Amino acid sequence: MADVASRFVRALTVTERAGLVRLRESGPRGSRLRAEVILLSAARVAIPEIGRRLGLSRPTVTSCLGRFERSGLAGLPDRRRSGRPNRISSEVLHHIAMVVKARPRDLGIQGTRWSLTRLRQYLVEAGVVPALSVESLRIAMKRAGLAFTSPRIGQIQKGVTTMIPGAFEYHAPSTIGEATALLARLGDDAKVLSGGQSLIPMMKLRLATPKHLVDINGLPGLAYVREDGGALRIGGLTREADLEESDVVQRRYPLLADTCRAIADPLVRNMATIGGNLAHGDPANDHPATMLALGAEVVAVGSGGERKIPIGSFFTGPFSTALKPDEIVVEVRVPAPKPGSGGAYVKMERKVGDFATAAVAVQITLGAGGVCEQAGIGLTNVGSVPIKATKAEAALVGKRPDDTAIKQAAQLAAEAAQPQEDLRGSVEYKKDLVRVLTGRALRKAIERAQKGG
Numbered sequence: 001m002a003d004v005a006s007r008f009v010r011a012l013t014v015t016e017r018a019g020l021v022r023l024r025e026s027g028p029r030g031s032r033l034r035a036e037v038i039l040l041s042a043a044r045v046a047i048p049e050i051g052r053r054l055g056l057s058r059p060t061v062t063s064c065l066g067r068f069e070r071s072g073l074a075g076l077p078d079r080r081r082s083g084r085p086n087r088i089s090s091e092v093l094h095h096i097a098m099v100v101k102a103r104p105r106d107l108g109i110q111g112t113r114w115s116l117t118r119l120r121q122y123l124v125e126a127g128v129v130p131a132l133s134v135e136s137l138r139i140a141m142k143r144a145g146l147a148f149t150s151p152r153i154g155q156i157q158k159g160v161t162t163m164i165p166g167a168f169e170y171h172a173p174s175t176i177g178e179a180t181a182l183l184a185r186l187g188d189d190a191k192v193l194s195g196g197q198s199l200i201p202m203m204k205l206r207l208a209t210p211k212h213l214v215d216i217n218g219l220p221g222l223a224y225v226r227e228d229g230g231a232l233r234i235g236g237l238t239r240e241a242d243l244e245e246s247d248v249v250q251r252r253y254p255l256l257a258d259t260c261r262a263i264a265d266p267l268v269r270n271m272a273t274i275g276g277n278l279a280h281g282d283p284a285n286d287h288p289a290t291m292l293a294l295g296a297e298v299v300a301v302g303s304g305g306e307r308k309i310p311i312g313s314f315f316t317g318p319f320s321t322a323l324k325p326d327e328i329v330v331e332v333r334v335p336a337p338k339p340g341s342g343g344a345y346v347k348m349e350r351k352v353g354d355f356a357t358a359a360v361a362v363q364i365t366l367g368a369g370g371v372c373e374q375a376g377i378g379l380t381n382v383g384s385v386p387i388k389a390t391k392a393e394a395a396l397v398g399k400r401p402d403d404t405a406i407k408q409a410a411q412l413a414a415e416a417a418q419p420q421e422d423l424r425g426s427v428e429y430k431k432d433l434v435r436v437l438t439g440r441a442l443r444k445a446i447e448r449a450q451k452g453g
């Protein structure tokens with residue numbers, strides 16, 4: 001049976017993995033558990049260990065894996081493993097008809113001519129279909145009367161365009177009222193488009209296939225950075241580059257300044273917005289942990305009016321937030337730092353521009369005698385949601401943050417991390433990384449607090 005487990009590892013496609021994650025987080029009760037079993041197996045966790053972690057017997061785990069192997073999982077895009085050919089939807093056939101008009105190499109597949117194998121490789125890698133046998137593809141193409149023609153030069157020919165994302169309708173409202181009314185009417189079929197730096201890549205991989213895009217870039221008055229009423233107010237459409245260059249951020253919010261500099265690269269930062277970074281709900285994004293450390297508040301406007309959401313209850317799961325489908329993030333509010341405050345963001349990335357292997361955000365306030373009055377610690381990419389290391393924070397408050405206190409807080413932060421093993425490292429490595437990065441961030445934040453911010 002160990003073989004079955006390892007076969008999943010080789011066979012899970014990007015779309016299938018995303019579907020399993022979705023089921024694990026929000027599927028019906030039974031599917032949630034089954035999806036978790038399959039994902040653990042795909043992460044090469046052995047069957048006895050899966051049973052131990054989930055409190056299941058070995059036969060239950062084995063039978064769940066076997067059933068998935070034979071017939072897939074209800075709620076996932078169709079994945080027949082029984083040897084019968086998959087049914088291919090007319091939308092996919094339409095896609096194939098356009099794809100085969102381009103050269104394989106134009107779409108990232110080696111070769112100058114299409115073959116069934118190359119086409120199947122493209123369709124699975126691009127996430128157009130979750131899994132597909134060459135035989136199913138041959139039968140579907142024959143039934144639809146599709147054949148490979150001579151390759152044409154380039155993807156775009158006169159009158160023929162190969163779309164990588166799914167088809168969608170584009171809306172460009174000019175007021176917030178118009179935008180929220182549209183979102184309320186279109187419901188789950190619509191997505192807000194801001195900088196497009198996360199949404200567009202997901203659409204290109206077909207991990208997101210919204211039927212409608214509501215572009216909010218034309219909404220006036222949503223891009224600003226100013227201190228007002230005891231808080232730093234950042235408009236939802238503020239670009240990372242503008243936040244990074246903001247004078248008040250540079251002078252008074254070093255944690256935020258560090259974070260902006262650590263996000264992606266200048267090209268991405270020119271487009272990406274603070275609202276999009278938080279609304280995307282990606283635990284690998286950098287702002288969420290920083291906002292947790294800063295105790296920020298998200299202001300959202302929907303068709304029912306305005307709502308203030310404390311950052312602590314904003315992230316509800318991987319890629320999920322407390323936002324309703326018709327709500328737009330219009331502002332992020334960060335409490336103004338008290339005297340004696342300092343902050344720092346320390347990120348470990350494999351190369352410049354990458355998401356964090358792990359990162360730690362610290363905001364600290366020192367009172368009389370250098371005693372810690374307030375501490376905020378947020379962790380990036382070491383859990384299914386950004387993590388607030390509350391025990392580590394509590395361990396600092398009321399003490400002078402000397403070496404012993406820093407070490408203790410760093411250890412508690414590492415214990416709060418719940419990373420998963422992946423290409424960036426093992427669970428043990430990532431936890432230890434959190435310990436080291438927390439120590440560094442604390443020391444930097446304390447030094448800044450002692451210098452006055």
Ligand SMILES: Cc1cc2nc3c(=O)[nH]c(=O)nc-3n(C[C@H](O)[C@H](O)[C@H](O)COP(=O)(O)OP(=O)(O)OC[C@H]3O[C@@H](n4cnc5c(N)ncnc54)[C@H](O)[C@@H]3O)c2cc1C
Pocket residue numbers: 191192193194195196197198199200201236237262263264265268271272273274275276277279280282284285286287323327328329330353354355356
């Ligand atoms: C090459 C590359 C590297 C990257 N590296 C990093 C990195 O190191 N750190 C990091 O944090 N991020 C990184 N990112 C991700 C990206 O920077 C953020 O996710 C980005 O800030 C998203 O903002 P956006 O405006 O582009 O959002 P979009 O892509 O337009 O939208 C993202 C999601 O948020 C929703 N949304 C957007 N704006 C709003 C709003 N105002 N109200 C409600 N919902 C909204 C959209 O519907 C969508 O679901 C990287 C991206 C790329 C392409």
